[in-house]
Amino acid sequence: MNEQRIEISKNVLTACLGLKAGESLAVVTDDSRKELAESLYEAGKRLGAESMLLLMQERSKSGEEPPAAIATAMMNASVVVCVTRYSLTHTAARKQAAAAGARLATMPGITEDMFTHGAITAEYDKVKELTENVTALLTDASTVRIEKDGRSLSFSIESREGVPSTGLYLNPGESGNLPSGEAYIAPLEGTATGELIADGSVAGLGALSSPLLLTVQEGRLIAAEGDKGDELLHMLGDDQGRMLGEFGIGTNDKARITGVVLEDEKVYGTIHVAFGSNNTFGGTVAAGVHIDIVVKQPDVYLDDRLIMRAGELV
Structure with missing residues (x-):
């Protein structure tokens, strides 16, 4: 062994x-x-x-x-x-x-x-501090806007609680990913509208060699254009799997884009969205599928206030 x-x-x-x-x-x-x-x-x-x-x-x-x-x-x-x-x-x-x-x-x-190697080697006390700070920003905000390469996706997170995945689960009932380092939240169902350029990775499909253009209307993914777009839509199915279920921000400075979303979504300088189930962390979608999609170096606004510029938290 x-x-x-x-x-x-x-x-x-x-x-x-x-x-x-x-x-x-x-x-x-x-x-x-x-x-x-x-x-x-x-x-x-x-x-x-x-x-x-x-x-x-x-x-x-x-x-x-x-x-x-x-x-x-x-x-x-x-x-x-x-x-x-x-x-x-x-x-x-x-x-x-x-x-x-x-x-x-x-x-x-x-x-x-x-x-x-990578994310699992992080100083998790520092990851925890940053993660909890970003979680508080999400909890206190009502709206999110993600901008990248001239495209924009907006949605409500009003009255939803941010969730910290710190990598430290030392008290009864605490849970999350390992390796870790993300703050995430369940968007309000049906509120997301716009377009998003995804250029990091997709859970189950790996690192993206060319970008995907995702189009969302009334909270639902209606189109995914690009090399792996059809595969993504097939994995999500035609029903609740296409509903926007998660928005997250990576907080681990040791994490790398590897093609495995467990690490990719933790990379500092990235955000991720997921389509499908969010009923386990404050939402109402129960789809039997949850697919994360990572975006590198976007601009992010909470309540129209810039909190991330080209991937850097400000």
């Missing part, structure tokens, strides 16, 4: 999740990420936790629920880590486990490289 990975896993479990001897650890994984999950499982054992490795068949898309037996195990564990190809972040299983008091981290799409 890879001793370097086990040592990194021990650091993640103790520093980011506060795992202690005698607590229960559930590591949820699928066939594609079994080796990485085994390192976390072994690290948990060495730390004196009651360590469980829960292997399931790979899901077909991000936002799809795990089997009921795994969801139940997640609810009954002290600490949960989900190391899977597709994201369990925006699932009822994750929400219910957090509500039951689990400290929980999701690692959708994580690779061997991401496990040892």
Whole structure:
């Protein structure tokens, strides 16, 4: 077994999740990420936790629920880590486990490289401070406008709460991605209108070699023009999956655009939007799919006040 990975896993479990001897650890994984999950499982054992490795068949898309037996195990564990190809972040299983008091981290799409380099190496105390500051800006704002390359997308976030994903989940019920560093919010359904140039990456499709032009009317994605536009629309389906579900701002200065959205959406200097489910973090869309799309170096206005210029927070 890879001793370097086990040592990194021990650091993640103790520093980011506060795992202690005698607590229960559930590591949820699928066939594609079994080796990485085994390192976390072994690290948990060495730390004196009651360590469980829960292997399931790979899901077909991000936002799809795990089997009921795994969801139940997640609810009954002290600490949960989900190391899977597709994201369990925006699932009822994750929400219910957090509500039951689990400290929980999701690692959708994580690779061997991401496990040892980049965003996971950040100083998470600094990431936490910046993330919480940006989260407060989102919570206090009523409107968002994103501008890039002459295109503009606007929507309401009035009365919605910003959500911090700090990378530190040390208290019962705290959960988020690892590696982490983002502040995000659920836009008010039906309010988004305009166009957005996406040039970073798309969850499930990887880094973009050419930009996508996304057109949104009354909160719904009606067109995606570009090389991967048809694939994106196919993944989202024809129903609630096309509703704008998330707006987020990256806050991790060690994160890189890798083609894996878990790290891409955390990159300082980027924002991301997602289409599909947001009912797990304050919205009303339950679509069974959630696809993040990363935009590099935009201008962002909250209540018509510039807070990001070409990717730099001001």
